[in-house]
Amino acid sequence: MALTTGWTGERACALQAALRLSNESFAAQLGIAVRTVAGWHQKPTTRPRPEMQQLLDTMLEQASPAARERFDALNSPSVSDSASTALTSISPAAVTRLNTDPNIAGAFDWLDDHAGWEPGSARLAVSSRLATIDLNDLQNRGRRRSRVDQRGIANALGGYYRNSGSGHGRYAARYGDDGEAVTSVLTHPDWLDLGAALMTEHDRLTVDSASTIGAPLNDKAADHAVQRLAETLALGIRLTDMPLYRLTGIDMATGRVAGTLGLSRFVEYALTMDLLEGELVDALAVGSAVGPGSLPLRDRLLPDTSAVLDVAGRLCAGGTLALCAIARPAEPRRGPADYVLLVQERSGHVVNAARRLAVIPKGFHEPMTDIRADARLGATLRREMEEELFGREDVDGTLTSQLRADPMHHSRLSEPMRWLSTEPGRLRMECTGFGLNLVSGNFEFPGLIVIDDEDFWVRYGGDIQANWESHGLHQYSSLDRQLITELIGAVAWSNEGLFALLQGLRRLKEIGGDRVNLPAIDWEVRS
Structure with a gap:
């Protein structure tokens, strides 16, 4: 030319x-x-x-x-x-x-590299695929997917991953008079009811490696990645290629969260492990039989329970999510003093658990500026509170690059978080368990956040507002046993969200005193 x-x-x-x-x-x-x-x-x-x-x-x-x-x-x-x-x-x-978009460009480079393609091939493939996408078809698929509920997913994965052995099994619970909930979260009795206060001496995840998995993609996997990027562009879904912690070692015990972490990139997760959920839900949506040999991506990336538990040998990303309980004073129109419990409906623009119920906050475990200090779960939960409840966009890595040396410095905190941080004991955070979600192989750390001082709700209750990741935010009273029992039984939950809700309610029932009237919840591990 x-x-x-x-x-x-x-x-x-x-x-x-x-x-x-x-x-x-x-x-x-x-x-x-x-x-x-x-x-x-x-x-x-x-x-x-x-x-x-x-x-x-x-x-x-x-x-x-x-x-x-x-x-x-x-x-x-x-x-x-x-x-x-x-x-x-x-x-x-x-x-x-x-x-x-530099994040999309980064995804193209990653795909070219891992698929063994010449530079520019991924961009061409995505451009061509994007031109063939029918938005009506995607919307219809979304409606079909929405009819596949939490129970259907959990049951299908229970059939796919049989004979777990080693004492591991799916988290299940009996609640109320005759309620039963079964999730897709693979756990172990030693991983439950940890009661680990998220302070330095108990919050001990450490970074031991900065390497990524970097496994090559076969033709089928590369084609799925192309489709994912084309749909991301067509639907306006946010994709930010930020660093992401991956779990490499597990060492949980009562009162302590410990293990080792490495680093990966979000684009690697989005174009590999995160595709497993869509493959599964699409099969269930059309009534296809689900089992080993029927799901090519799952058969390759997460074929059995041994692969799920081998976190060092695969990409195991994930995060933490917490039931948030905020003390409220007695009020004539509402009734006695209680805790308000917050539940979100996830929006359709998120990569993870789109259009499903979850507790809030919920976020990927990822570093901001200090790789080692940010490895603690408490660091992620505090950041997610600022982002998802208190409106701080500057800590949202999907919206802006992080240029400040210490974005969580006391001088930069939102007014509600600054108030919570001023005196010890105003903000209590615990990890209530651990599990590996069979949906995409993610690690899940459910937690409980408790604010006991009623003055917080009086001062800041009107300032709490979910961010773009939520389609809606709902509140429940810790004294409304019937409504919470019905909430547990809702089929719209994400599996990790239900896991966190149940574990959080169990712990809150133990420590909440007269502010709670919650159903009894007894967990079991189903092999």
């Missing part, structure tokens, strides 16, 4: 993608208006003016060798013709993300 005369809007966008620049940064480096760059995305056949082509020539000449290699790959004849056809049928918002 003669660059002084051959630039088009599409090729300019390819240069932008190769340089991994946003519209704003690309425009600023060229010295042009952002709307000009946006116009190239909307009309890829546009031919810039000669003086603009000279600017693009110069930018390409000054690009790094790696960026030039990416540009050449994106503009090879086979790629260029196919991509041009695909991009014309994709929404402008999706095209913009396709070309400028």
Whole structure:
């Protein structure tokens, strides 16, 4: 291509993608208006003016060798013709993300590398797949998926993973007069009722490795990853390639949370282990038989209980979630003093447990700025409280890059969290158990957060507001035994959410005194 005369809007966008620049940064480096760059995305056949082509020539000449290699790959004849056809049928918002979102670009690089593809191949594959997606089909699939409830998932996985052995089994519980709940969380009696206060001496997860798993993808797995990225763009789902802790060793005991962690990236989880849930739910939604040999991704990534328990030999990401109980004073319209219990409906824009019930806060266990200090569960729960309950967007890694050295410094805390942190004992956090979720192999640390001072609710109850990860937020009284019994039996729960709810209620019943009137809950481990 003669660059002084051959630039088009599409090729300019390819240069932008190769340089991994946003519209704003690309425009600023060229010295042009952002709307000009946006116009190239909307009309890829546009031919810039000669003086603009000279600017693009110069930018390409000054690009790094790696960026030039990416540009050449994106503009090879086979790629260029196919991509041009695909991009014309994709929404402008999706095209913009396709070309400028550094997280999507990072996902393309990861996929090219792990699938053994030439640079630029993943972008072409996703562009082509994106052009074929029918949003109505995705919405219909979403409706079918919504009809597959927590019990169906738990029962299907119970059939898939039989004969666990070693004392491990799925977490189940009997509650109230005749209620029964069974989850997909693989646990062990030694991992339950830990009662571990999340303070330094009891909260002892440590980082022992910064390596990632990095397993190669076969053709089937790579195709699923392409589909996941195309759907992410089509549906506007947030994907941020942030660092993520992965569990490499388990050492739980009563009163103590311990084990070892390594590091991975969120994109590796999103394009591998997190695909297992969709594969399973889609099979259940159409009535397909589920068992070994029927789910290709699961058969490869998590084929049996031994693979589930081998956390050091696979990518085991996960997080912590907690039942939040906030003391309220007696009130004439409501009744005696109690705890308000918070439950969220997850939004459709999250990667994990979309459109299901969960306790709040709930978050992936991931570092912010201090890899070793942030390895403690308490660090993640405090951050998630700030983000999901108290409205701090600057600690949400999906919204902004973290540039502050200590984002959880006392001077930066929200007013509610600062009040809780001022005096010891105002905020109590415990880990109530541990398990490995058979849905995607995730580690789950259920917890209980208790605020006993009624003054907190009087001061800040009106300020509590769920963030974008929630579709809705509901409150329950710890004195309303009947309603909470019905809540436990709701089929809309995520499995990890139900696990955390049951363990949290068990512990709250022990310590809540006159503020609680909760159903009896007795757990069992089902092999």
